[in-house]
Amino acid sequence: MSDYLSVSSLTRYLKLKFDRDPYLERVYLTGQVSNFRKRPAHQYFSLKDDKAVIQATMWASQFKKLGFDLEEGMQLNVIGRVQLYEPGGSYSIIIEKAEPDGLGALAVQFEQLKKKLTAAGYFAAEHKQSLPQFVKKIGVVTSPSGAVIRDIITTVSRRFPGVEILLFPTKVQGEGASQDVARNIALANERSDLDLLIVGRGGGSIEDLWAFNEEVVVEAIFASHLPVISSVGHETDTTLADFAADRRAATPTAAAELATPVTKADLLTRLSEHKNRAYQAVSRQIRQKQERLGKLAHSVVFRQPERLYDRQTQQLDRLTAAMTAAVQQQYRVSLQAERLLNQRLRSLGLTEKISRYQEQIMQLNRLLMSKANSLYEAKAARLEKAQSALLSLDTKRIVARGYALIHKDEKLIVSTKTVKKGDRLQAELRDGQLEVEVKDVK
Incomplete structure (x- = not known):
């Protein structure tokens, strides 16, 4: 029997082998997520390929740093260590770091958040505001030291001198940047003197631009009552802030051009053209009216105004004569009818x-x-x-004379046939009522 090992001894030996093997201390593994169901703290699932399966564990502290949502069937590249669990006799990989295979974690997180916010309606076209044609004051949420604010100031000053620019100094990269961007967007919306808001920063990697992919920034842009132009990164860079904004500009210069769609020179030229056209139109109208006034002043009507109503006077005379003749004829007919009626009445002897x-x-x-x-x-x-x-026949008078009325069950007794021995009756007298019992019926 000394040659036989216990199960716990063998398992303990294997665990020591697992723990001391340098190849299992840090393992780079790729596999497909299987049997995943999100738990409140630690996550337990499987990684598999077409020939094998291994159990995987990710502690809550590591899972919170993941940056994207695990999904069933997702292909992962993970780094971890392999350990053996003695009570169950099973081995698993403890994942310390994970990222999607083929795509970076931030790219997956970007697509997942974009899908979520699209479903919530944050990017819907019906929520987009139109940009004002003329602005007096533009708010800019960006870094005070970057080239963005300089490009915007230069472009606006060139296109429309006199337009004010109010800078909201903002942290645009690193920890806390997204909260700072959202806070300054809300702060700009508290002012009543701004017509437009530009939110932006210069180019960089997806990590550099990530503050503008945060949900808090998208919500702040969506809630803004000021129209928002987003200018984040270079022309090829796209952030969720671009989708949420009312307009997206590829560069800060383009954002400034969108904010001032009409230059001051163009506006002055257009006003001058409108002024000339209005002057010419009014002059033409005046000339036409003067010519017409001259014709009217020399017309026969103004020299002999009575000719205006000659025809109407003649028509009035004809109508007056016709009306007089008709009234006289009607009077004669009515008078003759009256005479006939009087004759008939006299003949009837009424x-x-x-x-x-x-x-x-x-x-x-x-x-x-x-x-x-x-x-x-x-x-x-x-x-x-x-x-x-x-x-x-009044019963009260009868009772008053000394008679009594006999009732049974509130019905008047008029015959001995309705009464039997033992019945209880009521005798109504002049001054009250008696309760009586029948001793005999004769």
Whole structure:
């Protein structure tokens, strides 16, 4: 039995081999992410190729520095050390550094954040603001020592002297740069004297420009009520700030040109042209009006104004005569009709008939009054008789004379047939009620 090892002894021996092997102390490994599910702290997943699988572990401190989101199926290049886990008898690689295979971590992070912000609507065309045609004051968020601000000042001064430029000194690279950019964009939006905002910096690597790919900068540009021109890097460089801005300029000079789309010289020339065209148009109108006034002043109408209404006067006379004749004709017709009606009325003898009918009405009224009085007296006598009968039937009067009303279950007893021995009855008297029990029915 002394030749046999325990499982723990063998595993411990293998672990020592793993720990002391210099080739396993720092391993460069490439593989595809498998079985990944993001956990709150440490991350556990697998790396595989077409022939083998190895378990992988990334501690929370390293995972926070990753800079991009791990995804299932992503091809990774990792650096780490291989260790054996004694209780489970399994080995795994502890990842210290990782980056996507073929692309840098920042490039992957750029694409992931771009996809996220696009879905959230930060780059949508309907949110873009139009740039003002004329500006009085331009805000610039950039480094005070770079060439960006000098190019912008030179271009604006050349194109439109008199336009003010307000610099917001900003850290544009390194730790804290993105927060500084966002803070100065918000600060510029608090002012009421700015018409436009230019955000930019010079060229550099993706690491140098990374502050303008941070979500906090994109959110600040999106929230800006001032139109924003982004000028970050060279013409071939593109940042998320460029997508969020209202306009993107390839260079600071181009940004200054976009901010002043019309030069002062062009504006003065255009104003002069408009002035000349307006002067010529007004002069032409005046000449035309003067010519027309001269023609009218020498016309027959102004020399003999009564000729303006000769035809209307004649037409008025004709209409007046026609109206007078029509009224007279209508009057004669109406007068003749009245005479005919009077003759017909006299032939009908209406006056005698009206007198006769009035006499009949008077007789009928007298007869009606006589009949009504007789009917009223008969109805009054009948009513009085009915009232007396009702009073004689009043139960209260009957009870008052010494009688009693007997009830059973609130119903008046009128016959012994509805009562039996043992029934409880109520006797209503003049001054109260008695509760009685039937001893016998005869």
